[in-house]
Amino acid sequence: MSIALIILAAGKGTRMKSDMPKVLHPIAGAPMLVHAMRAGAALTPDRTVIVAGHGAEAVSAAATEHDPDAAIVLQSEQLGTAHAVAQAAPALAGHAGDSIVLYGDTPFVQTETLERMLKARQNHDVVVLGFAAADPGRYGRLVMQGDTLERIVEYKDADADIRAIDFCNSGVIAAKTSVLFDLIEAVGNDNASGEYYLTDIIAIARARGLSATAVACDEAETLGVNSRSELAQAEALFQARARSEAMENGVIFYAPDSVYFAYDTMVGPGTLIEQNVVFAPGVTIENDAHIRAFSHLEGCHVASGAVVGPYARLRPGAELAENVKVGNFVEIKNAVLDEGAKVNHLSYIGDAHIGAATNVGAGSVTCNYDGVMKHHTEIGARVFIGSNTMLVAPVAVGDDAMTGSGSVITRDVPAGAMALGRAPQINKSGLALKLLDILKRKKKKREKET
Numbered sequence: 001m002s003i004a005l006i007i008l009a010a011g012k013g014t015r016m017k018s019d020m021p022k023v024l025h026p027i028a029g030a031p032m033l034v035h036a037m038r039a040g041a042a043l044t045p046d047r048t049v050i051v052a053g054h055g056a057e058a059v060s061a062a063a064t065e066h067d068p069d070a071a072i073v074l075q076s077e078q079l080g081t082a083h084a085v086a087q088a089a090p091a092l093a094g095h096a097g098d099s100i101v102l103y104g105d106t107p108f109v110q111t112e113t114l115e116r117m118l119k120a121r122q123n124h125d126v127v128v129l130g131f132a133a134a135d136p137g138r139y140g141r142l143v144m145q146g147d148t149l150e151r152i153v154e155y156k157d158a159d160a161d162i163r164a165i166d167f168c169n170s171g172v173i174a175a176k177t178s179v180l181f182d183l184i185e186a187v188g189n190d191n192a193s194g195e196y197y198l199t200d201i202i203a204i205a206r207a208r209g210l211s212a213t214a215v216a217c218d219e220a221e222t223l224g225v226n227s228r229s230e231l232a233q234a235e236a237l238f239q240a241r242a243r244s245e246a247m248e249n250g251v252i253f254y255a256p257d258s259v260y261f262a263y264d265t266m267v268g269p270g271t272l273i274e275q276n277v278v279f280a281p282g283v284t285i286e287n288d289a290h291i292r293a294f295s296h297l298e299g300c301h302v303a304s305g306a307v308v309g310p311y312a313r314l315r316p317g318a319e320l321a322e323n324v325k326v327g328n329f330v331e332i333k334n335a336v337l338d339e340g341a342k343v344n345h346l347s348y349i350g351d352a353h354i355g356a357a358t359n360v361g362a363g364s365v366t367c368n369y370d371g372v373m374k375h376h377t378e379i380g381a382r383v384f385i386g387s388n389t390m391l392v393a394p395v396a397v398g399d400d401a402m403t404g405s406g407s408v409i410t411r412d413v414p415a416g417a418m419a420l421g422r423a424p425q426i427n428k429s430g431l432a433l434k435l436l437d438i439l440k441r442k443k444k445k446r447e448k449e450t
């Protein structure tokens with residue numbers, strides 16, 4: 001069946017106290033809008049329509065960056081949730097399947113829950129996602145009669161009896177697209193807020209003899225973000241979920257609560273992640289790798305058997321093959337390290353390729369930036385880069401070559417050669433003792449003078 005997603009994202013989010021539109025505030029490295037889009041995208045919708053208003057340009061940019069096919073429609077005045085959905089009508093003209101309405105500020109709805117709603121749609125014209133609220137507060141209340149949802153009453157319009165109901169509206173609604181827009185046309189704004197309520201379509205549907213029901217989900221899924229503190233709670237909830245999912249998948253932790261995931265982090269079973277590791281977006285780690293404490297990874301790929309850290313930084317484009325070792329205080333950026341390569345101490349490797357089984361000594365640097373442009377360093381297989389080698393890019397070191405410690409390498413090194421790019425050493429016999437003697441006498445003289 002063909003599915004359209006309508007994601008409401010026009011609200012300002014006044015309580016965030018931010019110039020950024022609410023739906024762009026990030027959770028686990030992605031705007032909350034993207035979380036909502038991802039939940040819906042798993043249903044393989046044939047159209048996704050984002051209703052933008054406040055900060056529409058930025059919202060549109062973020063949405064299309066994530067999904068270039070998403071359509072953005074503008075709701076220039078926020079007259080209510082029904083009015084918001086109505087703005088999507090032209091973009092969905094002629095759509096023959098179902099539409100699902102999601103909120104851009106409700107990032108945790110699970111795909112499996114949306115699937116249950118679509119299943120319920122087989123027997124009902126309109127399906128609403130509800131939850132039993134621990135504190136129903138100001139949520140809209142679902143008035144059920146058996147399996148039938150009779151109407152939704154907004155808190156402001158509810159009397160004491162209705163307010164006593166704890167089965168609440170999450171905001172997520174599924175209906176046949178044509179039916180949804182027919183119902184919305186009949187919605188008025190004669191209510192306590194003077195808004196066009198999407199929730200009114202239930203009573204209208206019932207009056208027309210259509211059937212409506214509610215599917216229930218866990219309250220955590222419907223968590224909406226309205227303030228900084230709710231954003232922090234949402235982050236915590238995401239992290240808790242990501243850690244327990246990782247453990248279910250066979251990832252090993254010493255202190256899961258100290259490990260931070262991004263929305264798209266992928267870690268294979270048997271991989272050990274030590275304490276205080278942070279994943280920014282774009283990280284994939286294969287099976288049986290080892291990420292040691294206090295490492296930060298972003299936009300990188302780590303193959304199985306590789307060991308990273310402690311205190312390592314992998315930046316975008318870092319690509320570690322099987323059994324690579326990247327040790328303490330090492331930064332790798334836009335560089336491919338072939339199987340078994342080692343960069344174990346205090347080094348910077350950027351814009352480079354390092355061949356298999358090559359060893360890069362402590363304190364070595366690929367000097368990739370000339371102040372204007374970035375340049376590539378090519379290092380072959382089984383190379384030995386002596387400690388504190390400066391590789392001034394663009395430069396290449398051939399297979400099985402060596403560089404002497406402290407070398408500044410500015411010219412290519414042929415395969416098998418030894419490159420020494422440093423001042424030759426001179427030893428002056430007895431000079432150290434002589435020098436010390438002179439200095440000691442100087443000091444004594446000064447002490448006498450004062």
Ligand code: UD1
Nearest residue numbers: 008009010011078079080081084103139140169170171197
């Ligand atoms: C809405 C529901 C309420 C439900 C609650 C769940 C209505 C009338 N009420 O109330 O039953 O319990 O959500 O959180 O639907 N938006 C627009 N354009 C608008 C108005 C809203 O895009 O003109 C967007 C907002 O940005 C937000 C979402 O729709 O993402 C919900 O709007 P909000 O004003 O927060 O609705 P609530 O009053 O919380």
Ligand code: CA
Nearest residue numbers: 105224225226
């Ligand atoms: Ca809200």
